[in-house]
Amino acid sequence: MDKKFFRITETIQMAEKILRHFNNMGIKFLSKKNIFVFLIALSAIVISVFLLRNYLFIEKGLKQNALSKQEYDQNYVSGVIPHHLVAKSIIEKFFNELSKENYPQEIVLLSPDHFNAAAVYGDKLITVNASTTNLESLAIDNALINTLGEISNLAFSDYAIKNDHGIMNILPFIKQYFPNTKIIPFLIPVSFSLDKTKNAVENLSKILPDNSFILASVDFSHYLPKNVADFHDKKSIRVFFNFEEENFSNIEVDCPQCLYASHYFAKLRSADNYIEIDHKNSQDFSNGEILDSTTSYFSVLFSKQRTTSEISDYPKTVLLLGDIMLDRAVKRLMDKNGLLYPIKNIKNFLTGIDIVVGNLEGPVVTNPTYTPSMSMKFNFGPETSDLLHYAKINLVSLANNHTLDKGKDGLIQTKELLGKRKINYFGDPISCGEENIYKTDGIVLVGLNKTFPTNCTQEQIVKLVKNVKRENSSNFVIVFIHWGEEYKPTSNAIQKELAHSMIDSGADLIVGSHPHVVEEIEQYKGKLIFYSLGNFVFDQYFSKETQEGLAIGLEITHKNALIRLFPLGSNKSQLHLLYSAERIKFLENLSSKSPTILKNQILNGMIVVNTP
DSSP states (O other): HHHHHHHHHHHHHHHHHHHHHHHHHOOOOOOOOHHHHHHHHHHHHHHHHHHHHHHHHHHHHHHHHHHHHHHHOOOEEEEEEEEOOGGGGHHHHHHHHHHHHHHEEEEEEEEEEEEEEEEEHOOSSOOOTTTTEEEEEEOHHHHHHHHHHHHHHHEEEEHHHHTOOHTTTHHHHHHHHHHTEEEEEEEEEETHHHHHHHHHHHHHHSSSSSTEEEEEEOOOOOOHHHHHHHHHHHHHHHHHHOOOOGGGOOSSOOHHHHHHHHHHHHTTTOOOOOEEEEEEEGGGSSSTTOOEEEEEEEEEEEEESOOOOOOOOOOOEEEEEEEOOSSHHHHHHHHHHHHTGGGTTTTTHHSSOSSEEEEEOSBOOOOOOOOTTTTTOBBTTHHHHHHHHHTTOOEEEEOOOTTTHHHHHHHHHHHHHHHHOEEEEEEOOSSGGGGEEEETOOOOOOEEEOTTTOOOOOOHHHHHHHHHHTTTTTTEEEEEOSOOOOOEEEEEEEHHHHHHHHHHOOOOOEEESSSSSBBEEETTTEEEEEBBBBBEEOTTTTSSSGGEEEEHHHHHSEEOOOOOOEEEETTTTTTOOOOOHHHHHHHHHHHTTGGGGHHHHOOOOOTEEEOO
């Protein structure tokens, strides 16, 4: 800087000497005043030339750097963004970060097939017609599409692409940040398998140039209140980051295949590190209005550079439900309205969770008999396993007073029919042995039936829990127990004594069923006791209390367990989440019969406890 300034000064001084030389020679065509003006003008010209020269030099350098980045320095290789424009700020944040490191030559844009174009074009990746050269003034790489078409089975439809917001909402952002990038858009049908997705990504990786980018246009949890959406997102993000291939089929997002493709491509390009851009919910953009139906938004970039350590503490998720009885009036309503009648309005709620467990209040048999309305002996047909499977209920307790309503043969058939649908079971209606527990990934469930004094003694139960905890000291032990008095809003002294003894023996959480109404929550030595979750599906229409239930969602990490409270209602055995005023009233009632220390947490619908 000093040298450049010296040169400018030197130039001005030289001009001044020349003018004096002319004056000494008698050439006086300039007065002193004119000389001063001339020198000022000359200085301005010299400085302007200097600044222009430097500006052009910097511009040239920037362009060279940009070209260098396009060709050699592609740090980010794939990413995920939402496509709802409610989340425009997240999309802009994503592209702003991406543009700092990249100028992709190609962007492969993946979107869910929102409007089921696959019904017309089949189970194929859908892209633009071969003759289409651009979308929204962005060039299409037809040559690459043709090359991919030679090794993958593609369908072509401008109409499908141009009418899907998963594609069209993203194009203006690409145009703004990367106007010279070529794009290759694809819709992925809901039925497109992960094996096909994997094969397509491998083919893309082979033919795409090094400075290419795969962009997954995905929205996360749909049509649920924020507290449920947050619960579902925990598993979705864990599965995505940890690349749990076996679990992509049960995450609550609108395109699991798109997520799979973006992460798998990153792995193939040795870019398995990531930077999380944002995670929000449409509730966050609602200006304070409480929404019963929301959408979650998550955004991430996969990077070749080390950005953060692998997320290992995203939780395992468990949803615990109350009594499930599918006979009598429930059976007749399903015969009339279809097998899925009870869960029609809560299908999304039950989706995207690792373990969904309930108390199966009766046997599943091949040839069920008709059950009169007043009968207290139940049996369910083999289609029950189909209903449970569709509802994502993948674990049931058999430790209750109705499992043996068809005798020991009915119990054998129950296990066989559940097994055919890969529905796990635990607990026994009579015994309390260790062979009837269920273990998975740091969680142990113990099923117990204590409806009659002859089932298991308190001493046997305490011994069982103590042994289970000793053998699984680092695991989260849940006791799922059938006990208490029917239709009583609070527990009795015998239940409390047994509950405290089980926690003293090592239980981390106790969840009860059988009373058919929701009972209080108690905290003992830092552990929670849910004395009764009430009914999940039943035909007890005679009171409001028997047509309400509580589902509890667990997010279990190595540090703690977050327990979410989800109040449920039932109208003629058809379930729904309680919203707004109904939900608030339910939680107020629950908090009023629970210890004061839990009041605020119950009203907020979330309770945190420590894990082993």
